[in-house]
Amino acid sequence: MNKYVLGISCYFHDSSVSLVKNGKIISAVQEERFTGIKGDSSFPSRSIEWCLNSNNLKISDINYIVFYEKPLKKFLRILNSSIEYFPKSRSFFVSQMKRWLSEKIWTKTNIVKKLKFSSEKILFCQHHLSHASSIYYTNNLSHSCIMVNDGIGEDQSFSIWSGEKNKIKLLDEILFPKSLGLFYSTMTSFLGHQINEGENKVMSMSAYGNNSLDNELNKVISISDKNIFHQNMDYFEYQFSLYNNFSNKLTNLLGDPRTPNTEFLNKDLVLSNDKSEKYANIAYSTQKITENIIERQSNHAYEIFPSDNICLSGGVHLNCKANNESFKNSKFKNIYINFCPSDSGGSIGASLWAWNNVIEKNENILNQDVYLGPSFDNDFIEETLKDLKINYTKFNTSKELLSDASNYLLKNKIICWFQGKLEFGKRALGNRSILARPDNKKLSQKINNEIKNRESFQPFASSVLYEKAEEYFDIDSKFKNSYKYMSVVAYDNKKNTNKLSGVLHVDNSCRIQLVEETDNSLYYNLIKNFFDLSNIPLLLNTSLNLKGEPIVDNPIKAISTFLRSNCDLMYIGNFKIYKND
Amino acid sequence: MASFNFKSIFKKINKKNNSLNNQESDFLNNFGLAEFGSALDMLAAAELTTTNKLKKGYLNHAIDEFRHAQLFFNHAKNLINNSNNNSANVSGIAEIGERIRYLNFIGEKPIYSELNELDFINFVMISEAAAEKYFTKLSNNKNFNSETRALFSLIAKEEGHHVLYAKKELEKRRKNGVKGIYKSYLYIKWFRFKTDLLSNTRKIWTKIGDLILALIFFIFIPINKIFFKKNYKFNTYDPRSMI
Numbered sequence: 056m057n058k059y060v061l062g063i064s065c066y067f068h069d070s071s072v073s074l075v076k077n078g079k080i081i082s083a084v085q086e087e088r089f090t091g092i093k094g095d096s097s098f099p100s101r102s103i104e105w106c107l108n109s110n111n112l113k114i115s116d117i118n119y120i121v122f123y124e125k126p127l128k129k130f131l132r133i134l135n136s137s138i139e140y141f142p143k144s145r146s147f148f149v150s151q152m153k154r155w156l157s158e159k160i161w162t163k164t165n166i167v168k169k170l171k172f173s174s175e176k177i178l179f180c181q182h183h184l185s186h187a188s189s190i191y192y193t194n195n196l197s198h199s200c201i202m203v204n205d206g207i208g209e210d211q212s213f214s215i216w217s218g219e220k221n222k223i224k225l226l227d228e229i230l231f232p233k234s235l236g237l238f239y240s241t242m243t244s245f246l247g248h249q250i251n252e253g254e255n256k257v258m259s260m261s262a263y264g265n266n267s268l269d270n271e272l273n274k275v276i277s278i279s280d281k282n283i284f285h286q287n288m289d290y291f292e293y294q295f296s297l298y299n300n301f302s303n304k305l306t307n308l309l310g311d312p313r314t315p316n317t318e319f320l321n322k323d324l325v326l327s328n329d330k331s332e333k334y335a336n337i338a339y340s341t342q343k344i345t346e347n348i349i350e351r352q353s354n355h356a357y358e359i360f361p362s363d364n365i366c367l368s369g370g371v372h373l374n375c376k377a378n379n380e381s382f383k384n385s386k387f388k389n390i391y392i393n394f395c396p397s398d399s400g401g402s403i404g405a406s407l408w409a410w411n412n413v414i415e416k417n418e419n420i421l422n423q424d425v426y427l428g429p430s431f432d433n434d435f436i437e438e439t440l441k442d443l444k445i446n447y448t449k450f451n452t453s454k455e456l457l458s459d460a461s462n463y464l465l466k467n468k469i470i471c472w473f474q475g476k477l478e479f480g481k482r483a484l485g486n487r488s489i490l491a492r493p494d495n496k497k498l499s500q501k502i503n504n505e506i507k508n509r510e511s512f513q514p515f516a517s518s519v520l521y522e523k524a525e526e527y528f529d530i531d532s533k534f535k536n537s538y539k540y541m542s543v544v545a546y547d548n549k550k551n552t553n554k555l556s557g558v559l560h561v562d563n564s565c566r567i568q569l570v571e572e573t574d575n576s577l578y579y580n581l582i583k584n585f586f587d588l589s590n591i592p593l594l595l596n597t598s599l600n601l602k603g604e605p606i607v608d609n610p611i612k613a614i615s616t617f618l619r620s621n622c623d624l625m626y627i628g629n630f631k632i633y634k635n636d
Numbered sequence: 637m638a639s640f641n642f643k644s645i646f647k648k649i650n651k652k653n654n655s656l657n658n659q660e661s662d663f664l665n666n667f668g669l670a671e672f673g674s675a676l677d678m679l680a681a682a683e684l685t686t687t688n689k690l691k692k693g694y695l696n697h698a699i700d701e702f703r704h705a706q707l708f709f710n711h712a713k714n715l716i717n718n719s720n721n722n723s724a725n726v727s728g729i730a731e732i733g734e735r736i737r738y739l740n741f742i743g744e745k746p747i748y749s750e751l752n753e754l755d756f757i758n759f760v761m762i763s764e765a766a767a768e769k770y771f772t773k774l775s776n777n778k779n780f781n782s783e784t785r786a787l788f789s790l791i792a793k794e795e796g797h798h799v800l801y802a803k804k805e806l807e808k809r810r811k812n813g814v815k816g817i818y819k820s821y822l823y824i825k826w827f828r829f830k831t832d833l834l835s836n837t838r839k840i841w842t843k844i845g846d847l848i849l850a851l852i853f854f855i856f857i858p859i860n861k862i863f864f865k866k867n868y869k870f871n872t873y874d875p876r877s878m879i
Contacts, residue, residue, distance in 0.1 A: 091679060091680075094733055096733060097733075100745070101744070125878055127877075137857055138860045139861075141858060144857075145850065145853055145854075148857065149850055149853065169744075179875065179877060180875070249732070314717075315716070316716070413875060444692055603672070609683060611679065615695060615699060
């Protein structure tokens with residue numbers, strides 16, 4: 056008889072649901088994809104409904120529901136912070152209590168009421184244990200060290216775990232308010248970007264800076280032999296404030312924070328003024344210190360649990376540059392970072408943890424499929440196009456579709472690509488993507504300025520044929536299991552630089568996705584067709600969404616995005632639609 | 637489509653001095669978020685409707701609302717860039733989501749799925765008419781600069797077009813002998829009144845709640861601080877427990 060576990064993460068950011076059947080993840084989706092609200096933190100009703108309906112299940116078929124953290128433990132931490140920082144914590148206390156008393160504290164009751172599910176079968180995993188499980192149990196490793204690094208869970212901000220014979224055990228931890236993740240988020244806010252959204256922009260800005268502010272930043276946070284790192288909390292306010300992350304002391308140290316959306320690079324893509332230079336240097340030092348601390352953390356992890364493998368999870372490990380720099384000289388031989396290191400992966404981790412620890416105690420299954428969301432057949436798409444009175448061209452075979460799309464890519468067209476099942480996680484991995492040829496800088500600038508409305512310093516990722524990657528990039532075999540999820544940057548190896556001008560960042564790095572035919576055959580063959588025509592085995596790949604919106608889930612949202620964008624064409628299932636239609 | 641809470645946003649902004657670019661920018665951003673939420677409502681309607689002929693109308697309406705949102709966001713951004721604002725209090729992405737939900741009363745299900753098709757068309761017509769009226773009023777408000785007023789005027793005009801589309805659809809149904817159109821109109825009037833009331837009540841309760849929580853903070857937290865132990869630890873571990 057089949058056994059099912061439903062994992063839920065919500066009420067913080069990036070709500071999501073995952074459904075495990077006999078140890079295998081069969082469906083997973085983030086709530087934002089259905090609601091259209093980026094980073095949606097609400098109870099994931101629509102995701103649950105989709106997970107059940109798409110697998111012809113009723114809620115009564117579910118054996119366990121697992122929540123990704125321990126809400127009351129987190130509540131007590133917040134209460135303790137309010138007490139410790141009294142009286143400065145007044146507005147923090149009031150706003151947090153409003154949120155908690157109206158919703159979060161009733162997590163169990165909410166699940167019971169909303170889903171009509173027995174409270175006896177509701178489990179609660181710990182936040183960092185969910186993260187650890189999301190990476191360890193998806194890779195089927197018998198022996199691995201696990202490192203979790205994020206802003207804050209219940210009270211942990213960093214933890215080291217052992218993964219042995221299917222069991223995960225806590226070895227070391229760092230507790231709130233000390234937090235590398237919250238330090239990075241604070242600097243993100245200082246540099247004028249949204250927390251939990253703009254961290255990658257700080258990473259991008261850092262490439263324009265130098266180390267002239269290292270000494271100043273070292274006063275804020277620095278490596279320590281005794282406790283991995285030392286963080287001077289006088290520079291922060293996140294421990295007792297919801298809205299101000301940094302204190303006046305940080306402003307006194309670094310000057311005025313950056314006003315959001317102000318120019319950073321000028322039209323020639325160089326730093327526009329002295330202020331931009333200062334912000335670039337702040338970003339540089341922030342990134343560098345983060346990389347150094349992660350390296351120190353990983354050395355410590357190796358000391359207490361030597362292994363060939365290390366699994367990384369938590370939002371900090373979305374920083375693909377730090378992932379590369381911090382582990383370049385690591386003693387670990389294999390670095391595993393998967394498609395869901397952030398909180399949305401909490402539902403996946405929680406459900407796999409329950410499977411491996413509560414239901415089946417000795418069975419770990421390889422779970423590396425990232426395409427876990429909704430898909431739409433050609434009949435449905437055609438009907439939608441007809442209803443919307445959109446003219447289209449229909450391809451009878453995939454071969455025709457691929458040939459047409461790769462020809463247009465060759466002709467410098469920017470295409471929307473909507474195929475198969477929706478990807479889980481932050482990255483578009485070839486099923487909901489905007490694609491272009493990678494050797495045309497003007498195209499990447501057009502995508503930044505006219506399509507995605509991103510800041511001009513933000514670089515693009517590229518999807519590369521697995522077997523050709525070494526001809527273009529310095530590929531480190533340590534990361535072979537992580538490249539396919541766009542989790543690590545690689546540097547241009549100078550053999551074919553002219554073919555990478557649209558995707559290389561100013562420091563010659565590129566966030567790459569290595570694509571194998573076994574992972575995504577249609578996408579692999581699109582790149583392969585383009586390679587046959589152009590002799591370039593890669594494509595510029597950015598997510599199919601516009602600014603402030605999540606990646607699209609269904610044909611209507613995809614068409615809405617396409618019609619509002621400056622993309623030239625859209626390939627949706629076996630159909631092509633044009634802008635002038 | 638107008639958000640239910642638009643009225644209160646307007647009241648606040650009317651009291652502001654036009655030199656306060658930052659506050660004006662905040663309010664414009666709120667309009668932007670409200671329009672964005674409305675676009676999501678219309679997009680959901682386009683996804684869910686079984687009346688194929690309406691799919692395109694809903695999609696076009698959603699695209700208009702997305703454009704309105706962008707116009708508000710861009711204008712707000714320009715206001716900030718033209719002022720000497722050095723504030724970097726940037727909201728987290730989840731807070732923006734909460735604001736979209738709050739401004740638009742977005743629940744767990746799209747509003748379309750809570751109403752039938754006829755009710756939804758009436759809902760669009762009534763909401764858009766309210767938005768047109770408010771934006772027209774704002775476009776004549778001398779407290780705003782000419783660019784902001786021109787923006788309000790443009791949006792008002794387009795909301796007016798949406799009212800006409802909805803009216804036309806209702807008229808078509810009336811001619812086809814569909815019954816209960818006026819009943820549906822009255823129901824939506826009541827529905828909106830109810831949600832407006834709920835919105836205002838929510839604001840009052842929020843204020844009362846803030847006051848009670850502040851009292852708790854000043855009475856109980858200092859007492860607890862005396863007995864406060866920093867390094868609390870939970871050693872027991874039960875997968876069924878929330879702690």
